[in-house]
Amino acid sequence: MRRSISSFLAAALLATSGLTVAAAPAEAQSYRQQQRFVERFCARNPGARDCREFRRDARRWDNRRYQRWYRDNYRQDRRDATTAAIFGLAAGAALGAAAASSGGGYSSSQAQRCAARYRTYDPRTNTYVANSAGERRVCRL
Incomplete structure (x- = not known):
């Protein structure tokens, strides 16, 4: 035992x-x-x-x-990177909204001239479909 x-x-x-x-x-x-x-x-x-x-x-x-x-x-480095990413996204959204509200950088008279000249003119993108190649081109009138 x-x-x-x-x-x-x-x-x-x-x-x-x-x-x-x-x-x-x-x-x-x-x-x-x-x-x-x-x-x-x-x-x-x-x-x-x-x-x-x-x-x-x-x-x-x-x-x-x-x-x-x-x-x-x-961990502070991670917080700083996260803060910078959030700020970058917010700034990009604000700039994008400002660019969209400005009408794409062309005037309404230009849009009227392009619409009168091209039947396929799209005022949102300021482009038209070319007859020769069938591709979209920017209207520069």
């Missing part, structure tokens, strides 16, 4: 020690990945305050410090 209990405890001890040994390389690899990520960021942004701190004592950066750095720096 004692022999079976001691062999069971030895097996349990061996199994748990194997788990901790297996977990250590994954944690070390995660730390190396985080360190490489910060190094790449600092290569692109050499004047960043956190990069100076990282170069001075990178070994003291634990996971909590890395997560704070990631939130403060990297």
Whole structure:
């Protein structure tokens, strides 16, 4: 009985020690990945305050410090890009609406002259269908 209990405890001890040994390389690899990520960021942004701190004592950066750095720096870049994209779309929509309301850059008298000259004239696009090629051309009257 004692022999079976001691062999069971030895097996349990061996199994748990194997788990901790297996977990250590994954944690070390995660730390190396985080360190490489910060190094790449600092290569692109050499004047960043956190990069100076990282170069001075990178070994003291634990996971909590890395997560704070990631939130403060990297996520800010994403927010800036998102803000710029939204602003660009809004500006494009405003410019498109202004161009559409201006009538395409030609006057109503030009539209009247083109309509009188060409039967296939389209005032929305300021084009007509040419007799020779059957393609649409811009009216320049």
